[in-house]
Amino acid sequence: MEEQNEVIDEYGNTLTITSRQEIKEKKLRHKASFIILKNSKNQYFIAQRSATKRVYPLKWAFGAGGAVMANESYDDAAKRELEEELGVKEKVEYLFDFSFDSNEIHYLAKVYEVIFDKEVIIDKTEYEIGKWANDKEIFEMEKKGEFCPDSILYFKKYLEIRN
Numbered sequence: 085m086e087e088q089n090e091v092i093d094e095y096g097n098t099l100t101i102t103s104r105q106e107i108k109e110k111k112l113r114h115k116a117s118f119i120i121l122k123n124s125k126n127q128y129f130i131a132q133r134s135a136t137k138r139v140y141p142l143k144w145a146f147g148a149g150g151a152v153m154a155n156e157s158y159d160d161a162a163k164r165e166l167e168e169e170l171g172v173k174e175k176v177e178y179l180f181d182f183s184f185d186s187n188e189i190h191y192l193a194k195v196y197e198v199i200f201d202k203e204v205i206i207d208k209t210e211y212e213i214g215k216w217a218n219d220k221e222i223f224e225m226e227k228k229g230e231f232c233p234d235s236i237l238y239f240k241k242y243l244e245i246r247n
Contacts, residue, residue, distance in 0.1 A: 088154040101154045113190040117162035118149030131214035139188045145235040158194040171205035184234040
């Protein structure tokens with residue numbers, strides 16, 4: 085059965101449940117979870133989205149993340165996405181809520197952090213490549229327009245909270 089997601093209003097109230105495909109095609113507002121993966125060297129794991137992605141193909145994003153399935157909690161979605169996309173099975177720490185609306189995508193998300201110093205194994209259906217990068221490298225890439233616009237926004241909010 086195809087993945088089902090909740091269509092939500094701007095306050096996060098569930099309006100209906102529909103297929104992930106319909107959410108993408110009609111650009112419906114949904115729930116999402118994002119995880120910033122940081123190591124003890126103050127580097128962040130970033131990954132380049134697959135060329136086959138409908139939204140922001142080949143753009144870079146932080147850690148892992150994605151849509152919350154119908155009747156799934158944000159926390160459970162964060163743990164699932166982290167394990168599926170990066171092979172990391174760790175406790176996630178909730179940090180803040182994040183809302184994003186563009187011509188391509190609309191969602192309400194919760195952003196998490198995981199400190200991790202082991203090997204990361206990317207899911208090749210999700211990402212082309214992944215690497216650890218420090219703040220300076222990240223902001224150099226941002227200047228070149230290499231990041232997903234939502235991803236760099238929640239990363240900047242993360243830095244404000246953490247610094």
